[in-house]
Amino acid sequence: xxxxxxxxxxxxxxxxxxxxxxxxxxxxxxxxxxxxxxxxxxxxxxxxxxxxxxxxxxxxxxxxxxxxxxxxxxxxxxxxxxxxxxxxxxxxxxxxxxxxxxxxxxxxxxxxxxxxxxxxxxxxxxxxxxxxxxxxxxxxxxxxxxxxxxxxxxxxxxxxxxxxxxxxxxxxxxxxxxxxxxxxxxxxxxxxxxxxxxxxxxxxxxxxxxxxxxxxxxxxxxxxxxxxxxxxxxxxxxxxxxxxxxxxxxxxxxxxxxxxxxxxxxxxxxxxxxxxxxxxxxxxxxxxxxxxxxxxxxxxxxxxxxxxxxxxxxxxxxxxxxxxxxxxxxxxxxxxxxxxxxxxxxxxxxxxxxxxxxxxxxxxxxxxxxxxxxxxxxxxxxxxxxxxxxxxxxxxxxxxxxxxxxxx
Numbered sequence: 152x153x154x155x156x157x158x159x160x161x162x163x164x165x166x167x168x169x170x171x172x173x174x175x176x177x178x179x180x181x182x183x184x185x186x187x188x189x190x191x192x193x194x195x196x197x198x199x200x201x202x203x204x205x206x207x208x209x210x211x212x213x214x215x216x217x218x219x220x221x222x223x224x225x226x227x228x229x230x231x232x233x234x235x236x237x238x239x240x241x242x243x244x245x246x247x248x249x250x251x252x253x254x255x256x257x258x259x260x261x262x263x264x265x266x267x268x269x270x271x272x273x274x275x276x277x278x279x280x281x282x283x284x285x286x287x288x289x290x291x292x293x294x295x296x297x298x299x300x301x302x303x304x305x306x307x308x309x310x311x312x313x314x315x316x317x318x319x320x321x322x323x324x325x326x327x328x329x330x331x332x333x334x335x336x337x338x339x340x341x342x343x344x345x346x347x348x349x350x351x352x353x354x355x356x357x358x359x360x361x362x363x364x365x366x367x368x369x370x371x372x373x374x375x376x377x378x379x380x381x382x383x384x385x386x387x388x389x390x391x392x393x394x395x396x397x398x399x400x401x402x403x404x405x406x407x408x409x410x411x412x413x414x415x416x417x418x419x420x421x422x423x424x425x426x427x428x429x430x431x432x433x434x435x436x437x438x439x440x441x442x443x444x445x446x447x448x449x450x451x452x453x454x455x456x457x458x459x460x461x462x463x464x465x466x467x468x469x470x471x472x473x474x475x476x477x478x479x480x481x482x483x484x485x486x487x488x489x490x491x492x493x494x495x496x497x498x499x500x501x502x503x504x505x506x507x508x509x510x511x512x513x514x515x516x517x518x519x520x521x522x523x524x525x526x527x528x529x530x531x532x533x534x535x536x537x538x539x540x541x542x543x544x545x546x547x548x549x550x551x552x553x554x555x556x557x558x559x
Contacts, residue, residue: 153184153338154329156379157396160185161234161266163259164204166194169241169275169318173199176240177207179325184338184379188230189213190259192246216258231265238328239263240301241275241318244286250298251289269331271299273324278314301327336547338379343419343472344372345412345426345461347387349405353453354437363427365389367477367517370539371423372397378543380421385411387426405429405458412461419472421550424462425501427479431455463495473550478502488522499523499549501542521545 160180164173173195177187187208191201201212213230231237239246239259246259250272255261263270272293280286281303294300302319319327329335346368350358365386372384373394382397385408393399402408405428416422434456441451466474476497478488481504488502503519518532521542530541 153379154335155180155325155332156184156335156338157376157381158185158332159233159235160187160328161230161237161262162187162189162208163237163239163242163246163262164189164191164195164199165239165241165243165246165259166192166197167241167243167275167318168198170195170198172318172321173240174203174207176321176324177204179321180328181208183325183329184335185328186210188233190230190262192257192259194243194245213258216261228265231262231267234266234268236269236271236328236331237262237266238271238273238301240273240324242272244274244276244280244283247272247274247286247289247293251292269297269299271301271328271331273301273318274303274316275318276303276316278312278316281314281316299331333377335379336544337375337421337550340380340420340550341383341418342372342375342380342421342423343383343385343412343415344368344375344423345385345387345408345428346372347389347391348427349387349408349429349458350403351405351429351432351458352436353433354439354441356440359429359431359433360388361427361429363387363389365391365426366515366535367539368423368425369394370535371425371542373536374539374543375421375423377540378547383415385426405432405461409459409461409464412465413468416465416468416472417470419465421475421546422462422465422472423475423477423546424465425477426461428461429458432458460495462497466496466498473498473546473553475499475501475546479505481505485520485522485527488520492522492524498553499546523549 164170180187188210189204189208190213201214205212249260250263255264303315304317304319305315306317307313347365348361348363350360352358369391372382375382376396384397385400388403400411402411434454462476474497476491478491478500480487484502484504488500492500500522501519503517516532517535517538520527520529530538
């Protein structure tokens with residue numbers, strides 16, 4: 152299982168003999184699915200070369216705060232924003248002291264000040280240095296600020312002393328790092344999500360659509376990504392930024408969304424249909440703008456035809472992914488949702504009452520009921536971000552249950 156799938160880790164390497172372990176640590180983190188970028192202090196480069204760590208990480212190694220090429224684009228700030236975790240391993244006594252006192256006199260300490268992601272340190276130093284009162288004061292300051300302390304381990308040290316101060320072994324460090332993140336319930340799974348409205352053209356300047364904002368689908372895409380999935384988001388016309396590390400496919404009409412979904416169905420493990428797809432399209436749509444004077448004062452007559460049912464087609468494919476539908480209703484919500492499960496062959500339906508103006512369409516909050524063949528659970532009103540996280544946990548549980556129907 153790739154416990155660190157989709158995770159970005161900035162690895163800081165400081166000066167000390169334990170720097171040689173950083174090479175193996177990069178390999179271990181990468182094997183768990185993480186992307187690693189390395190920052191080295193000047194002292195670290197005396198123990199291991201940037202070229203070695205670049206070859207192992209597959210990314211350039213950062214060594215200087217005053218690199219003109221990088222800083223022209225405020226490179227250190229971008230790197231601070233990039234990471235999901237800033238891990239310093241090994242973390243020397245000097246680095247811990249500078250970090251505890253807020254120094255920003257090199258690239259690594261500057262990143263620590265600028266980063267908004269969690270910060271973890273893996274101390275590595277002589278056992279007497281570790282036990283020194285000044286060092287322990289620095290460690291306590293960092294703990295109080297929420298810095299994660301990984302180690303140190305006890306044992307024989309390079310100087311011949313025995314005691315606490317050794318950096319944790321790379322395998323143990325990688326495991327401890329993975330535990331800092333939420334469970335990767337969908338690690339390695341391929342998830343396709345449809346989101347937003349569709350637009351059905353009347354003529355080149357007019358269309359039929361609905362009030363869907365796409366917020367629920369985009370929140371689900373981010374939550375699935377955080378659970379370790381490879382996420383493709385098929386979106387109708389919305390004004391939302393694509394979640395980081397999510398592949399976005401833009402469409403306009405229901406037919407375009409249908410084609411995009413069916414083209415990916417054989418490479419999909421879980422399909423989540425949050426899009427508010429138009430049931431009908433205009434059969435007699437015009438290639439030129441309809442002019443009022445051309446109709447002799449009479450309103451144009453729009454002839455409608457049914458759009459393809461995307462989620463039903465996905466559920467009917469062979470083999471078919473675990474298929475989740477959404478039911479936006481204004482009355483008898485559970486009744487219509489259960490009908491949808493049976494009629495379309497879905498594994499799960501998420502139903503919500505869009506007649507309530509403070510939740511649902513265009514709102515940042517929602518309240519839903521997740522319904523399956525022999526059960527249901529209600530998710531009380533919360534932000535769509537939180538609802539999405541809870542739904543991904545639930546969907547992951549049901550997906551695993553379908554994979555192992557006998558509890559094997």
